[in-house]
Protein backbone atom coordinates (compact mmCIF):
# COMPACT_ATOMS: atom_id res chain seq x y z
CA UNK A 1 0.00 0.00 0.00
CA UNK A 2 2.64 2.45 1.14
CA UNK A 3 4.77 1.38 -1.75
CA UNK A 4 2.08 2.26 -4.23
CA UNK A 5 1.75 5.67 -2.62
CA UNK A 6 5.45 6.32 -3.09
CA UNK A 7 5.14 5.14 -6.69
CA UNK A 8 2.47 7.73 -7.44
CA UNK A 9 4.37 10.33 -5.49
CA UNK A 10 7.39 9.74 -7.70
CA UNK A 11 5.61 9.77 -11.03
CA UNK A 12 3.45 12.77 -10.22
CA UNK A 13 6.56 14.60 -8.94
CA UNK A 14 8.27 13.78 -12.22
CA UNK A 15 5.32 15.09 -14.24
CA UNK A 16 4.69 18.16 -12.11
CA UNK A 17 8.27 19.26 -11.49
CA UNK A 18 9.55 18.50 -14.97
CA UNK A 19 6.63 20.24 -16.59
CA UNK A 20 8.21 21.84 -19.64
CA UNK A 21 9.45 18.52 -21.03
CA UNK A 22 6.28 16.65 -20.34
CA UNK A 23 4.17 19.48 -21.73
CA UNK A 24 5.28 18.65 -25.27
CA UNK A 25 4.14 15.06 -24.91
CA UNK A 26 0.97 16.10 -23.16
CA UNK A 27 0.21 18.59 -25.91
CA UNK A 28 0.72 15.95 -28.58
CA UNK A 29 -1.57 13.50 -26.80
CA UNK A 30 -4.14 16.19 -26.16
CA UNK A 31 -4.23 17.31 -29.78
CA UNK A 32 -4.45 13.70 -30.90
CA UNK A 33 -7.28 12.99 -28.48
CA UNK A 34 -9.06 16.19 -29.48
CA UNK A 35 -9.01 15.26 -33.13
CA UNK A 36 -9.89 11.66 -32.34
CA UNK A 37 -12.93 12.49 -30.24
CA UNK A 38 -13.91 15.39 -32.47
CA UNK A 39 -13.76 13.37 -35.66
CA UNK A 40 -15.48 10.35 -34.13
CA UNK A 41 -18.28 12.63 -32.97
CA UNK A 42 -18.55 14.05 -36.47
CA UNK A 43 -18.22 10.55 -37.91
CA UNK A 44 -21.33 9.44 -36.06
CA UNK A 45 -23.11 12.71 -36.44
CA UNK A 46 -22.49 13.27 -40.13
CA UNK A 47 -24.95 10.63 -41.33
CA UNK A 48 -27.66 12.28 -39.25
CA UNK A 49 -26.68 15.74 -40.41
CA UNK A 50 -26.10 14.72 -44.00
CA UNK A 51 -29.35 12.78 -44.06
CA UNK A 52 -31.24 15.90 -43.13
CA UNK A 53 -29.25 17.90 -45.65
CA UNK A 54 -29.82 15.48 -48.48
CA UNK A 55 -33.48 15.10 -47.71
CA UNK A 56 -33.73 18.81 -48.08
CA UNK A 57 -32.62 18.29 -51.66
CA UNK A 58 -35.96 16.89 -52.48
CA UNK A 59 -37.85 13.72 -52.85
CA UNK A 60 -36.24 10.32 -52.97
CA UNK A 61 -39.31 8.45 -54.29
CA UNK A 62 -42.05 9.33 -56.73
CA UNK A 63 -45.39 7.74 -57.47
CA UNK A 64 -46.36 7.80 -61.09
CA UNK A 65 -49.50 6.57 -62.76
CA UNK A 66 -49.39 2.92 -63.66
CA UNK A 67 -51.94 3.51 -66.44
CA UNK A 68 -53.21 7.01 -67.16
CA UNK A 69 -53.57 8.76 -63.87
CA UNK A 70 -54.09 8.00 -60.19
CA UNK A 71 -56.05 9.36 -57.25
CA UNK A 72 -55.45 10.51 -53.74
CA UNK A 73 -56.88 7.21 -52.53
CA UNK A 74 -54.15 5.37 -54.42
CA UNK A 75 -51.59 7.57 -52.66
CA UNK A 76 -53.14 6.80 -49.26
CA UNK A 77 -52.94 3.12 -50.03
CA UNK A 78 -49.31 3.45 -51.11
CA UNK A 79 -48.36 5.34 -47.99
CA UNK A 80 -49.69 2.55 -45.79
CA UNK A 81 -46.63 0.51 -46.82
CA UNK A 82 -44.22 3.10 -45.43
CA UNK A 83 -43.39 3.51 -41.74
CA UNK A 84 -45.12 6.68 -40.62
CA UNK A 85 -42.09 7.99 -38.71
CA UNK A 86 -39.88 7.68 -41.80
CA UNK A 87 -42.19 9.76 -43.92
CA UNK A 88 -40.87 13.31 -44.12
CA UNK A 89 -43.15 14.83 -46.73
CA UNK A 90 -45.71 13.90 -49.41
CA UNK A 91 -46.43 16.25 -52.27
CA UNK A 92 -49.07 15.19 -54.82
CA UNK A 93 -49.06 17.16 -58.06
CA UNK A 94 -51.67 17.65 -60.76
CA UNK A 95 -50.60 19.61 -63.80
CA UNK A 96 -52.90 21.46 -66.14
CA UNK A 97 -52.32 23.94 -68.90
CA UNK A 98 -53.99 27.30 -68.13
CA UNK A 99 -53.82 30.86 -69.43
CA UNK A 100 -53.03 34.20 -67.87
CA UNK A 101 -53.66 37.23 -70.08
CA UNK A 102 -54.18 34.83 -72.96
CA UNK A 103 -50.75 33.36 -72.60
CA UNK A 104 -50.42 29.69 -71.97
CA UNK A 105 -48.81 28.55 -68.76
CA UNK A 106 -48.48 25.37 -66.68
CA UNK A 107 -50.39 25.26 -63.41
CA UNK A 108 -49.71 22.78 -60.65
CA UNK A 109 -52.23 21.82 -58.01
CA UNK A 110 -50.59 20.49 -54.88
CA UNK A 111 -50.77 20.13 -51.14
CA UNK A 112 -48.79 23.16 -50.02
CA UNK A 113 -47.70 21.67 -46.66
CA UNK A 114 -46.47 18.50 -48.37
CA UNK A 115 -44.65 20.45 -51.07
CA UNK A 116 -43.00 22.59 -48.44
CA UNK A 117 -41.66 19.47 -46.72
CA UNK A 118 -40.58 17.49 -49.75
CA UNK A 119 -38.93 20.54 -51.34
CA UNK A 120 -37.62 22.51 -48.37
CA UNK A 121 -34.95 24.16 -50.47
CA UNK A 122 -37.58 26.10 -52.41
CA UNK A 123 -37.10 29.66 -51.56
CA UNK A 124 -40.34 31.65 -51.49
CA UNK A 125 -40.47 35.40 -51.16
CA UNK A 126 -43.76 36.24 -49.55
CA UNK A 127 -45.88 33.41 -48.20
CA UNK A 128 -46.86 29.95 -49.27
CA UNK A 129 -50.57 29.87 -50.17
CA UNK A 130 -52.50 28.81 -47.12
CA UNK A 131 -56.10 29.04 -48.28
CA UNK A 132 -58.31 28.96 -51.27
CA UNK A 133 -57.80 31.76 -53.77
CA UNK A 134 -54.14 32.16 -53.02
CA UNK A 135 -51.49 31.54 -55.63
CA UNK A 136 -47.77 31.02 -55.68
CA UNK A 137 -46.09 31.92 -58.97
CA UNK A 138 -42.68 30.91 -60.22
CA UNK A 139 -40.13 33.68 -60.56
CA UNK A 140 -40.14 33.29 -64.34
CA UNK A 141 -43.90 33.67 -64.46
CA UNK A 142 -43.75 36.64 -62.13
CA UNK A 143 -41.30 38.33 -64.44
CA UNK A 144 -43.29 37.63 -67.57
CA UNK A 145 -46.47 39.10 -66.13
CA UNK A 146 -44.81 41.63 -63.85
CA UNK A 147 -46.51 40.09 -60.87
CA UNK A 148 -45.71 40.99 -57.30
CA UNK A 149 -46.87 39.70 -53.97
CA UNK A 150 -50.39 40.97 -53.33
CA UNK A 151 -51.30 41.33 -57.02
CA UNK A 152 -54.59 39.94 -58.30
CA UNK A 153 -54.54 37.66 -61.25
CA UNK A 154 -57.18 35.84 -63.25
CA UNK A 155 -56.47 32.31 -64.39
CA UNK A 156 -58.37 30.87 -67.31
CA UNK A 157 -58.85 27.20 -68.08
CA UNK A 158 -60.26 25.80 -71.28
CA UNK A 159 -61.63 22.31 -70.90
CA UNK A 160 -60.49 19.85 -73.52
CA UNK A 161 -63.50 18.61 -75.28
CA UNK A 162 -63.61 16.22 -78.12
CA UNK A 163 -67.18 16.81 -79.20
CA UNK A 164 -67.63 20.60 -79.27
CA UNK A 165 -65.15 23.09 -80.65
CA UNK A 166 -66.17 26.05 -78.52
CA UNK A 167 -66.24 25.11 -74.93
CA UNK A 168 -66.81 27.66 -72.21
CA UNK A 169 -63.83 29.10 -70.41
CA UNK A 170 -63.57 28.63 -66.69
CA UNK A 171 -61.92 31.44 -64.77
CA UNK A 172 -60.86 31.95 -61.21
CA UNK A 173 -59.40 34.99 -59.48
CA UNK A 174 -56.30 34.59 -57.33
CA UNK A 175 -54.14 36.71 -55.10
CA UNK A 176 -50.40 36.18 -55.45
CA UNK A 177 -49.00 35.44 -51.98
CA UNK A 178 -45.54 34.17 -52.86
CA UNK A 179 -42.96 34.09 -55.62
CA UNK A 180 -40.99 30.88 -55.98
CA UNK A 181 -37.24 30.79 -56.59
CA UNK A 182 -35.65 27.41 -57.30
CA UNK A 183 -33.21 28.02 -60.07
CA UNK A 184 -35.04 25.30 -62.03
CA UNK A 185 -38.03 24.70 -64.25
CA UNK A 186 -40.38 25.14 -61.26
CA UNK A 187 -40.01 28.88 -61.80
CA UNK A 188 -42.12 28.62 -64.96
CA UNK A 189 -45.11 27.17 -63.08
CA UNK A 190 -47.89 28.57 -60.97
CA UNK A 191 -49.00 26.72 -57.86
CA UNK A 192 -52.45 26.48 -56.36
CA UNK A 193 -54.19 24.13 -53.96
CA UNK A 194 -55.70 20.91 -55.31
CA UNK A 195 -59.15 22.22 -54.32
CA UNK A 196 -58.75 25.39 -56.37
CA UNK A 197 -57.51 23.30 -59.25
CA UNK A 198 -60.62 21.15 -58.96
CA UNK A 199 -62.82 24.25 -58.95
CA UNK A 200 -61.01 25.84 -61.89
CA UNK A 201 -61.14 22.75 -64.06
CA UNK A 202 -64.45 21.44 -62.83
CA UNK A 203 -62.96 17.97 -62.75
CA UNK A 204 -62.30 15.62 -59.87
CA UNK A 205 -58.74 15.47 -58.72
CA UNK A 206 -56.56 13.04 -60.54
CA UNK A 207 -52.83 13.13 -59.92
CA UNK A 208 -49.97 13.13 -62.39
CA UNK A 209 -47.18 12.60 -59.93
CA UNK A 210 -46.59 12.40 -56.21
CA UNK A 211 -43.22 13.22 -54.64
CA UNK A 212 -42.21 11.56 -51.42
CA UNK A 213 -39.38 12.28 -49.06
CA UNK A 214 -38.58 9.27 -46.91
CA UNK A 215 -35.88 9.08 -44.28
CA UNK A 216 -34.38 5.63 -44.65
CA UNK A 217 -31.50 3.79 -46.30
CA UNK A 218 -31.53 2.92 -49.96
CA UNK A 219 -32.23 -0.78 -49.37
CA UNK A 220 -35.51 -0.36 -47.55
CA UNK A 221 -36.36 2.42 -49.98
CA UNK A 222 -36.23 -0.02 -52.89
CA UNK A 223 -38.22 -2.50 -50.80
CA UNK A 224 -40.94 0.08 -50.34
CA UNK A 225 -40.97 0.91 -54.02
CA UNK A 226 -41.26 -2.75 -54.99
CA UNK A 227 -44.05 -3.47 -52.51
CA UNK A 228 -46.10 -0.42 -53.46
CA UNK A 229 -45.77 -1.02 -57.19
CA UNK A 230 -46.87 -4.59 -56.65
CA UNK A 231 -49.75 -4.06 -54.26
CA UNK A 232 -51.22 -0.74 -55.38
CA UNK A 233 -52.54 -1.21 -58.92
CA UNK A 234 -52.82 2.49 -59.81
CA UNK A 235 -49.28 3.41 -58.80
CA UNK A 236 -45.85 2.84 -60.16
CA UNK A 237 -43.39 3.77 -57.38
CA UNK A 238 -39.89 4.72 -58.44
CA UNK A 239 -36.82 5.81 -56.62
CA UNK A 240 -35.29 9.08 -57.52
CA UNK A 241 -31.99 7.26 -57.84
CA UNK A 242 -29.66 10.09 -58.40
CA UNK A 243 -30.19 11.71 -55.03
CA UNK A 244 -30.44 8.64 -52.82
CA UNK A 245 -27.37 7.01 -54.25
CA UNK A 246 -25.21 10.06 -54.08
CA UNK A 247 -26.33 10.47 -50.50
CA UNK A 248 -24.96 7.05 -49.63
CA UNK A 249 -21.79 7.40 -51.68
CA UNK A 250 -20.92 10.82 -50.37
CA UNK A 251 -21.56 9.65 -46.82
CA UNK A 252 -19.37 6.60 -47.24
CA UNK A 253 -16.58 8.65 -48.73
CA UNK A 254 -16.84 11.24 -46.01
CA UNK A 255 -16.71 8.65 -43.27
CA UNK A 256 -13.74 6.93 -44.90
CA UNK A 257 -12.00 10.29 -45.03
CA UNK A 258 -12.72 10.96 -41.38
CA UNK A 259 -11.43 7.51 -40.46
CA UNK A 260 -8.28 8.04 -42.49
CA UNK A 261 -7.58 11.42 -40.93
CA UNK A 262 -8.11 9.92 -37.48
CA UNK A 263 -5.64 7.13 -38.13
CA UNK A 264 -3.07 9.54 -39.52
CA UNK A 265 -3.47 11.83 -36.52
CA UNK A 266 -3.12 8.94 -34.10
CA UNK A 267 0.01 7.78 -35.90
CA UNK A 268 1.45 11.30 -35.73
CA UNK A 269 0.61 11.48 -32.04
CA UNK A 270 2.34 8.18 -31.50
CA UNK A 271 5.45 9.35 -33.33
CA UNK A 272 5.52 12.58 -31.35
CA UNK A 273 5.08 10.81 -28.02
CA UNK A 274 7.71 8.22 -28.93
CA UNK A 275 10.17 10.95 -29.91
CA UNK A 276 9.54 12.90 -26.73
CA UNK A 277 9.84 9.77 -24.63
CA UNK A 278 13.11 8.86 -26.33
CA UNK A 279 14.45 12.31 -25.50
CA UNK A 280 13.17 11.98 -21.94
CA UNK A 281 14.87 8.63 -21.47
CA UNK A 282 18.14 9.93 -22.93
CA UNK A 283 17.98 12.97 -20.70
CA UNK A 284 17.35 10.82 -17.64
CA UNK A 285 20.01 8.17 -18.22
CA UNK A 286 21.87 9.25 -15.10
CA UNK A 287 18.70 9.00 -13.04
CA UNK A 288 17.91 5.57 -14.46
CA UNK A 289 21.46 4.44 -13.66
CA UNK A 290 21.07 5.80 -10.15
CA UNK A 291 17.76 4.04 -9.62
CA UNK A 292 19.31 0.81 -10.79
CA UNK A 293 22.30 1.37 -8.52
CA UNK A 294 19.82 1.80 -5.67
CA UNK A 295 18.40 -1.61 -6.51
CA UNK A 296 15.64 -0.91 -9.04
CA UNK A 297 14.87 -3.91 -11.21
CA UNK A 298 14.18 -3.51 -14.92
CA UNK A 299 10.57 -4.15 -14.08
CA UNK A 300 10.34 -1.19 -11.72
CA UNK A 301 12.09 1.10 -14.24
CA UNK A 302 9.53 0.05 -16.86
CA UNK A 303 6.69 0.52 -14.38
CA UNK A 304 7.81 4.02 -13.49
CA UNK A 305 8.27 5.30 -17.02
CA UNK A 306 5.14 3.53 -18.22
CA UNK A 307 3.29 5.04 -15.28
CA UNK A 308 4.38 8.51 -16.31
CA UNK A 309 3.49 7.83 -19.92
CA UNK A 310 0.09 6.35 -19.16
CA UNK A 311 -0.74 9.14 -16.74
CA UNK A 312 0.09 11.65 -19.48
CA UNK A 313 -2.05 9.61 -21.85
CA UNK A 314 -4.95 9.68 -19.42
CA UNK A 315 -4.74 13.39 -18.72
CA UNK A 316 -4.25 14.19 -22.40
CA UNK A 317 -7.17 11.95 -23.32
CA UNK A 318 -9.43 13.56 -20.77
CA UNK A 319 -8.59 17.10 -21.88
CA UNK A 320 -8.75 16.03 -25.51
CA UNK A 321 -12.18 14.46 -25.29
CA UNK A 322 -13.60 17.67 -23.88
CA UNK A 323 -11.79 19.83 -26.45
CA UNK A 324 -12.84 17.37 -29.14
CA UNK A 325 -16.47 17.93 -28.33
CA UNK A 326 -15.96 21.68 -28.56
CA UNK A 327 -14.21 21.14 -31.89
CA UNK A 328 -16.98 18.89 -33.25
CA UNK A 329 -19.60 21.32 -32.03
CA UNK A 330 -17.87 24.19 -33.83
CA UNK A 331 -17.65 22.17 -37.05
CA UNK A 332 -21.25 21.06 -36.79
CA UNK A 333 -22.52 24.55 -36.17
CA UNK A 334 -20.51 26.13 -38.96
CA UNK A 335 -21.02 23.37 -41.55
CA UNK A 336 -24.41 21.92 -40.76
CA UNK A 337 -25.89 24.76 -38.80
CA UNK A 338 -27.00 22.50 -36.00
CA UNK A 339 -25.56 21.49 -32.68
CA UNK A 340 -24.69 18.02 -31.47
CA UNK A 341 -25.12 16.39 -28.13
CA UNK A 342 -22.18 15.24 -25.98
CA UNK A 343 -21.61 11.52 -26.21
CA UNK A 344 -20.68 10.43 -22.71
CA UNK A 345 -19.37 7.10 -23.94
CA UNK A 346 -16.80 8.92 -26.04
CA UNK A 347 -15.05 10.17 -22.90
CA UNK A 348 -13.86 6.79 -21.59
CA UNK A 349 -13.24 5.61 -25.15
CA UNK A 350 -10.99 8.60 -25.93
CA UNK A 351 -9.16 8.24 -22.62
CA UNK A 352 -8.59 4.52 -23.17
CA UNK A 353 -7.44 5.02 -26.77
CA UNK A 354 -5.06 7.81 -25.66
CA UNK A 355 -3.66 5.62 -22.92
CA UNK A 356 -3.16 2.73 -25.35
CA UNK A 357 -1.60 4.93 -28.02
CA UNK A 358 0.73 6.49 -25.44
CA UNK A 359 1.58 3.09 -24.02
CA UNK A 360 2.49 1.70 -27.42
CA UNK A 361 4.50 4.83 -28.22
CA UNK A 362 6.41 4.44 -24.94
CA UNK A 363 7.33 0.79 -25.47
CA UNK A 364 10.54 1.22 -27.42
CA UNK A 365 11.92 4.25 -25.55
CA UNK A 366 11.28 2.55 -22.23
CA UNK A 367 12.88 -0.64 -23.40
CA UNK A 368 15.99 1.35 -24.11
CA UNK A 369 15.81 2.72 -20.57
CA UNK A 370 16.32 -0.76 -19.17
CA UNK A 371 19.60 -1.02 -21.09
CA UNK A 372 21.18 1.76 -19.06
CA UNK A 373 24.19 0.50 -17.13
CA UNK A 374 24.08 1.33 -13.42
CA UNK A 375 27.87 1.57 -13.43
CA UNK A 376 27.60 4.87 -15.29
CA UNK A 377 26.78 6.66 -12.04
CA UNK A 378 30.33 6.05 -10.82
CA UNK A 379 31.81 7.52 -13.98
CA UNK A 380 32.80 11.14 -13.80
CA UNK A 381 31.29 13.50 -16.40
CA UNK B 382 35.52 -15.27 7.26
CA UNK B 383 35.95 -11.80 5.88
CA UNK B 384 32.89 -9.82 4.88
CA UNK B 385 34.49 -9.03 1.56
CA UNK B 386 37.22 -10.93 -0.20
CA UNK B 387 38.77 -10.21 -3.62
CA UNK B 388 40.91 -13.01 -5.00
CA UNK B 389 43.07 -12.22 -8.01
CA UNK B 390 40.44 -9.98 -9.51
CA UNK B 391 41.12 -8.55 -12.98
CA UNK B 392 39.02 -6.34 -15.20
CA UNK B 393 40.22 -6.16 -18.76
CA UNK B 394 38.96 -3.73 -21.39
CA UNK B 395 40.48 -4.88 -24.66
CA UNK B 396 44.20 -4.34 -24.10
CA UNK B 397 43.72 -2.36 -20.93
CA UNK B 398 43.95 -4.06 -17.57
CA UNK B 399 41.88 -1.68 -15.47
CA UNK B 400 42.32 -4.08 -12.57
CA UNK B 401 45.21 -6.51 -12.60
CA UNK B 402 45.14 -9.44 -10.17
CA UNK B 403 43.97 -7.52 -7.15
CA UNK B 404 43.49 -9.43 -3.89
CA UNK B 405 42.03 -7.86 -0.82
CA UNK B 406 40.17 -8.68 2.38
CA UNK B 407 37.85 -6.38 4.26
CA UNK B 408 36.54 -7.41 7.66
CA UNK B 409 33.15 -6.55 8.99
CA UNK B 410 33.15 -3.11 10.58
CA UNK B 411 36.40 -2.06 8.94
CA UNK B 412 36.98 1.39 7.51
CA UNK B 413 39.19 1.22 4.45
CA UNK B 414 40.41 4.06 2.27
CA UNK B 415 41.47 3.52 -1.32
CA UNK B 416 43.83 5.95 -3.01
CA UNK B 417 45.65 6.09 -6.28
CA UNK B 418 46.14 8.31 -9.30
CA UNK B 419 43.36 8.92 -11.77
CA UNK B 420 42.79 5.93 -14.01
CA UNK B 421 44.37 3.49 -11.57
CA UNK B 422 41.20 1.41 -11.34
CA UNK B 423 39.57 2.69 -8.15
CA UNK B 424 36.10 3.19 -9.64
CA UNK B 425 36.39 -0.08 -11.53
CA UNK B 426 36.99 -1.83 -8.22
CA UNK B 427 34.08 -0.03 -6.56
CA UNK B 428 31.80 -1.02 -9.44
CA UNK B 429 32.75 -4.65 -8.96
CA UNK B 430 32.34 -4.57 -5.18
CA UNK B 431 29.09 -2.64 -5.60
CA UNK B 432 27.62 -5.36 -7.83
CA UNK B 433 27.36 -3.05 -10.81
CA UNK B 434 30.00 -4.79 -12.88
CA UNK B 435 31.60 -8.20 -13.04
CA UNK B 436 35.30 -8.97 -13.04
CA UNK B 437 36.90 -10.52 -16.10
CA UNK B 438 38.80 -12.93 -13.86
CA UNK B 439 38.95 -13.79 -10.22
CA UNK B 440 36.53 -14.20 -7.34
CA UNK B 441 34.67 -11.58 -5.38
CA UNK B 442 33.21 -13.01 -2.19
CA UNK B 443 30.66 -10.91 -0.35
CA UNK B 444 29.24 -12.67 2.68
CA UNK B 445 30.57 -15.87 1.16
CA UNK B 446 28.71 -15.40 -2.17
CA UNK B 447 30.80 -15.21 -5.34
CA UNK B 448 29.57 -12.08 -7.11
CA UNK B 449 31.39 -13.07 -10.30
CA UNK B 450 29.00 -15.99 -10.69
CA UNK B 451 25.74 -14.17 -9.98
CA UNK B 452 23.29 -13.11 -12.69
CA UNK B 453 22.63 -9.43 -13.35
CA UNK B 454 19.27 -9.82 -11.67
CA UNK B 455 20.55 -11.28 -8.44
CA UNK B 456 23.38 -8.70 -8.44
CA UNK B 457 20.61 -6.07 -8.38
CA UNK B 458 19.09 -7.78 -5.35
CA UNK B 459 22.42 -8.06 -3.54
CA UNK B 460 23.23 -4.43 -4.29
CA UNK B 461 19.85 -3.36 -3.00
CA UNK B 462 20.10 -5.36 0.21
CA UNK B 463 23.75 -5.05 1.19
CA UNK B 464 25.31 -1.99 -0.42
CA UNK B 465 24.97 1.71 0.24
CA UNK B 466 26.43 3.95 -2.44
CA UNK B 467 27.78 7.50 -2.26
CA UNK B 468 29.05 9.23 -5.38
CA UNK B 469 31.24 12.15 -6.21
CA UNK B 470 28.47 13.70 -8.32
CA UNK B 471 25.86 13.09 -5.60
CA UNK B 472 23.26 11.80 -8.10
CA UNK B 473 20.08 12.89 -6.44
CA UNK B 474 16.84 12.68 -8.41
CA UNK B 475 16.41 16.30 -9.44
CA UNK B 476 12.63 16.45 -9.18
CA UNK B 477 12.33 14.79 -5.78
CA UNK B 478 12.83 16.51 -2.45
CA UNK B 479 15.63 15.54 -0.06
CA UNK B 480 13.20 13.42 1.90
CA UNK B 481 11.78 11.74 -1.22
CA UNK B 482 15.30 10.99 -2.43
CA UNK B 483 15.98 9.10 0.76
CA UNK B 484 12.64 7.34 0.42
CA UNK B 485 13.48 6.18 -3.11
CA UNK B 486 16.17 3.94 -1.60
CA UNK B 487 13.61 2.57 0.86
CA UNK B 488 11.16 2.10 -2.00
CA UNK B 489 13.48 -0.18 -3.95
CA UNK B 490 14.72 -1.92 -0.83
CA UNK B 491 11.50 -2.63 1.00
CA UNK B 492 8.79 -0.22 2.09
CA UNK B 493 9.07 3.55 2.13
CA UNK B 494 8.79 4.94 5.65
CA UNK B 495 8.65 8.69 5.81
CA UNK B 496 9.39 8.84 9.53
CA UNK B 497 12.49 6.71 9.24
CA UNK B 498 13.67 8.70 6.22
CA UNK B 499 13.20 11.87 8.24
CA UNK B 500 15.30 10.41 11.05
CA UNK B 501 18.07 9.65 8.58
CA UNK B 502 17.98 13.28 7.43
CA UNK B 503 18.16 14.33 11.07
CA UNK B 504 21.26 12.23 11.52
CA UNK B 505 23.00 14.12 8.72
CA UNK B 506 21.70 17.41 10.13
CA UNK B 507 19.25 18.18 7.33
CA UNK B 508 15.87 17.84 9.01
CA UNK B 509 15.05 21.43 8.09
CA UNK B 510 15.94 20.82 4.43
CA UNK B 511 13.69 17.78 3.98
CA UNK B 512 11.28 19.51 1.61
CA UNK B 513 13.96 21.12 -0.53
CA UNK B 514 14.77 20.02 -4.05
CA UNK B 515 18.43 19.19 -4.78
CA UNK B 516 18.75 22.42 -6.76
CA UNK B 517 17.89 24.32 -3.58
CA UNK B 518 20.64 22.61 -1.58
CA UNK B 519 24.37 23.36 -1.43
CA UNK B 520 26.87 20.72 -2.58
CA UNK B 521 27.63 19.73 0.99
CA UNK B 522 23.95 19.40 1.81
CA UNK B 523 23.36 17.29 -1.30
CA UNK B 524 26.16 14.93 -0.31
CA UNK B 525 24.71 14.63 3.17
CA UNK B 526 21.36 13.64 1.61
CA UNK B 527 23.32 10.97 -0.26
CA UNK B 528 24.82 9.75 2.99
CA UNK B 529 21.34 9.59 4.52
CA UNK B 530 20.16 7.66 1.46
CA UNK B 531 23.12 5.28 1.64
CA UNK B 532 22.59 4.41 5.28
CA UNK B 533 18.79 4.25 5.29
CA UNK B 534 18.58 0.51 4.59
CA UNK B 535 21.32 -0.47 7.07
CA UNK B 536 23.68 -1.78 4.37
CA UNK B 537 26.52 -4.13 5.22
CA UNK B 538 28.95 -1.98 3.30
CA UNK B 539 28.88 1.67 2.36
CA UNK B 540 30.90 2.37 -0.78
CA UNK B 541 31.87 5.98 -1.34
CA UNK B 542 33.63 6.97 -4.56
CA UNK B 543 35.37 10.30 -3.96
CA UNK B 544 32.57 11.54 -1.70
CA UNK B 545 34.37 14.76 -0.86
CA UNK B 546 35.77 15.40 -4.36
CA UNK B 547 33.22 18.14 -5.01
CA UNK B 548 33.07 19.58 -1.49
CA UNK B 549 34.81 22.44 0.26
CA UNK B 550 36.77 21.80 3.43
CA UNK B 551 33.95 22.57 5.85
CA UNK B 552 31.59 20.16 4.18
CA UNK B 553 34.35 17.59 3.82
CA UNK B 554 34.71 17.67 7.61
CA UNK B 555 30.99 17.18 8.11
CA UNK B 556 30.93 14.17 5.77
CA UNK B 557 34.01 12.62 7.36
CA UNK B 558 32.41 13.11 10.76
CA UNK B 559 29.35 11.23 9.48
CA UNK B 560 31.61 8.37 8.33
CA UNK B 561 33.16 8.26 11.75
CA UNK B 562 29.75 7.92 13.35
CA UNK B 563 28.77 5.17 10.92
CA UNK B 564 32.01 3.39 11.66
CA UNK B 565 31.38 3.59 15.38
CA UNK B 566 27.97 2.03 14.78
CA UNK B 567 29.68 -0.89 13.11
CA UNK B 568 29.13 -0.08 9.42
CA UNK B 569 31.78 -1.31 7.02
CA UNK B 570 33.13 1.59 4.96
CA UNK B 571 35.16 1.63 1.79
CA UNK B 572 36.04 5.16 0.76
CA UNK B 573 37.83 6.06 -2.45
CA UNK B 574 39.56 9.40 -2.16
CA UNK B 575 42.25 11.62 -3.61
CA UNK B 576 42.51 13.50 -0.37
CA UNK B 577 45.12 12.22 2.13
CA UNK B 578 43.23 13.91 4.94
CA UNK B 579 40.17 11.85 4.18
CA UNK B 580 42.27 8.72 3.78
CA UNK B 581 44.22 9.00 6.99
CA UNK B 582 41.16 8.92 9.22
CA UNK B 583 40.45 5.39 7.98
CA UNK B 584 41.96 2.31 9.61
CA UNK B 585 44.08 1.48 6.61
CA UNK B 586 44.74 2.84 3.16
CA UNK B 587 45.18 0.79 0.00
CA UNK B 588 46.99 2.44 -2.88
CA UNK B 589 46.25 1.34 -6.43
CA UNK B 590 48.55 1.99 -9.38
CA UNK B 591 47.90 0.83 -12.94
CA UNK B 592 45.26 -1.56 -11.75
CA UNK B 593 47.52 -3.23 -9.20
CA UNK B 594 47.56 -2.98 -5.46
CA UNK B 595 50.72 -0.92 -5.02
CA UNK B 596 50.96 -0.82 -1.26
CA UNK B 597 48.93 -0.64 1.92
CA UNK B 598 49.42 1.57 4.97
CA UNK B 599 47.95 0.87 8.38
CA UNK B 600 46.99 3.99 10.22
CA UNK B 601 48.79 3.39 13.52
CA UNK B 602 47.17 6.38 15.09
CA UNK B 603 43.63 5.31 14.27
CA UNK B 604 41.53 6.08 17.28
CA UNK B 605 38.14 6.31 15.74
CA UNK B 606 38.35 10.06 16.08
CA UNK B 607 38.93 12.57 13.36
CA UNK B 608 42.33 13.98 12.96
CA UNK B 609 41.78 16.73 10.46
CA UNK B 610 44.38 19.49 10.48
Ligand SMILES: Nc1ncnc2c1ncn2[C@@H]1O[C@H](COP(=O)(O)OP(=O)(O)O)[C@@H](O)[C@H]1O
Pocket residue numbers: 394397399417418419420421422423424425426
Ligand atom coordinates in the same frame (compact mmCIF):
# COMPACT_ATOMS: atom_id res chain seq x y z
N1 LIG C 1 33.75 0.80 -19.63
C1 LIG C 1 35.07 0.98 -19.88
N2 LIG C 1 35.56 0.68 -21.07
C2 LIG C 1 36.89 0.85 -21.35
N3 LIG C 1 37.76 1.33 -20.47
C3 LIG C 1 37.32 1.66 -19.24
C4 LIG C 1 35.95 1.50 -18.87
N4 LIG C 1 35.80 1.89 -17.58
C5 LIG C 1 37.02 2.27 -17.17
N5 LIG C 1 37.91 2.14 -18.15
C6 LIG C 1 39.35 2.41 -18.05
O1 LIG C 1 39.86 1.71 -16.92
C7 LIG C 1 40.82 2.48 -16.28
C8 LIG C 1 40.46 2.64 -14.81
O2 LIG C 1 39.38 3.49 -14.69
P1 LIG C 1 38.72 3.93 -13.32
O3 LIG C 1 38.51 2.71 -12.53
O4 LIG C 1 37.55 4.76 -13.59
O5 LIG C 1 39.89 4.81 -12.68
P2 LIG C 1 39.85 5.74 -11.38
O6 LIG C 1 38.48 5.67 -10.79
O7 LIG C 1 40.90 5.18 -10.51
O8 LIG C 1 40.18 7.10 -11.87
C9 LIG C 1 40.92 3.81 -16.98
O9 LIG C 1 42.03 3.79 -17.87
C10 LIG C 1 39.62 3.87 -17.75
O10 LIG C 1 39.79 4.61 -18.93
Ligand SMILES: [Mg+2]
Pocket residue numbers: 378380423424425542
Ligand atom coordinates in the same frame (compact mmCIF):
# COMPACT_ATOMS: atom_id res chain seq x y z
MG1 LIG D 1 37.01 7.19 -10.44
